[in-house]
Amino acid sequence: MTNITCIGAGYVGGPTMAAIAQHCPEHTVTVVDLNPDRIDRWNSDDLPIYEPGLLEVVQAARGHNLFFSTDIPKAIAEADILFVSVNTPTKTFGEGAGRAADLQFWEKTARDILQHARRPEVVVVEKSTLPVRTAEAMARILQQGPSETRFEVVSNPEFLAEGTAMVDLANPDRVLIGRTETASGRKAAETVADLYAHWVPRERILLTNVWSSELSKLIANAMLAQRVSSINSISALCERTEADISEISRAIGADSRIGPKFLEASIGFGGSCFRKDILHLAYLCEHYGLPEVAAYWESVVRINEWQTERFFRKILATQFNTLTGKRIA
Template sequence: MGNIIKKICCIGAGYVGGPTMAVIAEKCPEIEVYVVDMNAERIKKWNDDDLSKLPVFEPGLSEVISKCRNKNLFFTTELKKNLASSDMVFISVNTPTKTRGVGAGQASDLKWIEASARQIAEYAQGHTIVIEKSTLPVKTAQTIKKILMEANQDNSPLKNNLKSFSILSNPEFLAEGTAISDLKNPDRVLIGGEDDKAINALISIYKKWVNKEKIITTDLWSSELSKLVANAFLAQRISSINSISALCEKTGADIKDVSIATGTDKRIGKYFLNAGPGFGGSCFKKDISNLVYICNYYGLAEVSSYWQKVIDINSWQKRRISKIIIEKLFNTLSGKKISVLGFSFKANTNDTRESPSIDICRDLMEEGANISIYDPKVKESQVSAALNIDTFNNSLGYKNFKFASSLNDCMKDSYAVIVLTEWEEFAHLDWDQIYSMMIKPAWIFDTRSIVDKAKVDKAGFNFWRIGS
């Protein structure tokens, strides 16, 4: 086989596949990289001359795409021929939580993983290194391996063109909003596998820009579990600090001071200690749910309940914020316009998956509020889909959602402003002007601790800040 990789195919052009392959293409100009997706509309956006239309917003991504696209980086729907001619295939497809059947609400739905494995088994030629990139349950590699090996045996025409496969686990550790910098300067690159030649082939790619000391090799199962555990630990920190934010509000302490004092302990560290409306994104809830399911499967009830509590606190934090807003606005929101600043689950991304804004907005809409939402990167169609707005409005009997095209449009004649995403521009607003266009008494609810309290107090606002 050798360790020389000439062509890579990635199945899946989403938040992981697109940026990861773009950086590999930039750092390895001698390798042809093909990103394949059956969603033709998504591929069209990846190929659009207007880089603002890329389906994924990440700082620095458009520059990498502009540099490499149609040179050694290609986005296409042509799966068969690219699988047939690739030395290495990354599986980077969606693994949503099951909505029905065994494990519903906790276990990962692996239908796209299985479909990808069957496509690789059918179309790949010669020896192919197959790499799990999606976040997966432990032992998924075993499933992929079984499909690849048995499909090879059962397909008699292959006897004249024997196929062989090596399976590796190479989980991503990307934070949305900093994905490109995370890819270019990772804390670590984790590779799990049993085939030393395949492992070395993948190492040879990463060594083009990553120090060898940062490349960790393990067995397949440790690699798969490490991804779930990393996300679980990060989410745990968020739920921990959010639980303390509620205690601060009751006792008169300030969560920002507590976070700083706690984070200066080198055993703890300062990261992921910012209180907020709860964690979101595609991975945290899904991965912890998967961890809960696995623990229950192996009879570890106490471990399962421990990790379930991280999710429970996250849900409780969102409900708690909704209740505070309702109480401060005289326990009635009927017909009141409420301005929501930010709908992505965090700043510097257009990803709305599991965003705290979804549940909080729905809570307020159920109370009769007219919600006006502004986000600098999220599109109206994303918000409507996330809120399931057509079904929701039909159930209520009236429409109480508007997507604002500007900040002024969002906040004019509103009773309250809720900061739900920590976009930098929300920290530097003209609160005097905003106050003049709002219904009095006007409120600001700062769930991200980015608003200057002195300025909003001077403007005349009633002000609530999380953990204070």
């Protein structure tokens, strides 16, 4: 039996641990969070997030091999595998404000792990979306203290979409695990891979170096957002000509090299991930001396903002330049 702890009971940590508990009944899974109200809801049938199928999985495993708690030190002390799934918002001030990831919660978690870990060996799994080379920084924190625990950090980014998270977890396109190229790093990655192999075919479990894994998450979201901005830019051209953007989307989506997904013209991409991750990516490019690459990815965000503004300008124009007393649905 392995004790698995996840620090962070949010949108990623909760469903992911529920899936692991469901498919790995021989292991004990504990999800911890500083927010007692959130934990209370995970321990009820009024979960803090809604995903189709999530409640049923939680109900089946909770109290058997799935537990939710606010006792973070105890959960860390008992853990053989520690998933870190804390919030990494965009910085609001200081160097990189508005673009770089704010790692204060991540750093606090790393120091909590260093302080409270008690097992001889602990695998720490990055689950949060983090800038490339963050695992290196976490390993540096974990190795600098007096702890007798031997830590190994691996990257395991999530690829969940809102509304289909449980389907994405049950039947993922791939599970990505990044590790250091050492014997202990490879062993840690195999430990995590063995968890997913309970239900994911081995050929879908991809082992990479840790830096490739961290960067792949940002790139995946950037590429999807790029498709949205690309088709929206063409929709503007269609409005100036006699072309139909729906017909164009269908025509180019029929090309097997392109495919139909994320090719529907719209008001633009929203949500909490695409814009944040692209700006993180652009900031990284600038940090590593690639301003041209940064400008390219920032243009994806600019097109998205322009499309939204263009949409609302068209609404305003059809409403005699005023929305006073009007309801837009």
